[in-house]
Amino acid sequence: MLDPQRPYAFLNEREPIRQGCGTKGIVDVATVFLTASRCPIGCSMCDLHRNTLSHPSQPGAIPTQIRYAQQRLERASWIKLYNSGNFFDPSSIPPQDYATIGQLCAGYDRVIIENHPRFGSHRHDRFRQHVTGKLEVAVGLETVQPRMLQRLGKQMSRDDFDRYANALHADGIDLRVFLIVGAPQLSVKESMRWARLSIRHALHAGARHISLIPARAGHGWNGTANSLPRIELEHLVDLYAASLDDVRSEACLSVDLWEIAGEALSEPRRRLLERFESAILEQDANLL
Secondary structure, three states: OOOOOOOOEEEEEEEEEEOHHHOEEEEEEEEEEOOOEOOOOOOOOOOHHHHOEOOOOOOOHHHHHHHHHHOOOOOOOEEEEEOOOOOOOOOOOOHHHHHHHHHHOOOOOEEEEEOOOOOOOOHHHHHHOOOOOEEEEEEEEEOOOHHHHHHOOOOOOHHHHHHHHHHHHHOOOEEEEEEEEOOOOOOHHHHHHHHHHHHHHHHHOOOOEEEEEEOOOOOOHHHOHHHOOOOOHHHHHHHHHHHHHHHOOOOEEEEOOHHHHOOOOOHHHHHHHHHHHHHHHHOOHHHO
16 A cells, blocks of 8 residues: 555665766765656556556645655765656646755755656756756666567657757756666567667767666566566676677666566675676676
8 A cells, every 4th residue: 555645665775977087986866766646658568557646646745755755864965756657747746846846855966857758848947946956857768679669658759759858958957768678579689789779879869877677577568578588687797798888988877686686596696796786886897
């Protein structure tokens, strides 16, 4: 049972950052998973609807959730406000809460939210006016494989993504990109190839941070989840090592390892996972 006055999860984490002149660093992040209304897009692979409400978020509820998490989290330089949907969907984050949310985020150097290009082009600037730190928008491009992008039900083309990325850049807003590794009826080899092509596209679009997410059954992929390739830890390590050369000093590249970290791994694979986590944090494939 979800409580509309409480975030469904929150945690402190660390992530890499690229600073000026190619130097690298590590930043502390407070991540809050907000309980908000369900995303209307309905992507076939997404399982985040499990943590959403069947009704619109009520004014004042989102700031209450943020305060609740902040009182329990350690201090951090950045904050992520993820609502399992679209920040600029007024049913999810009421616009009348923007000012209060901005006040709650006043102590952070960067505020990271998530959104779909279809939502709230005129609301970005309205929210940014209340944010003292740098605003960053995370977008689920998922893949540049045209047919797969359509099958996902993203209601977005690559051109739509590119136009949105350009608009964010023009407004001085940073871009973070989520990419899926693997899709039904693709081999592991093809999954790796499309992931690398998608990374390059995200870089070309000006992404500051690219996050790779191994495909999971999620919402069922329209009944084709049983044909997903099995993406192993070793595949992700190879993909990361090869892709980090593409990224160079332009962006940070990370991999979502939560599910793999929860598996029963042999001792050698557990050590590989630990090295992989360090390599991601340091943005250094030599640690592998």
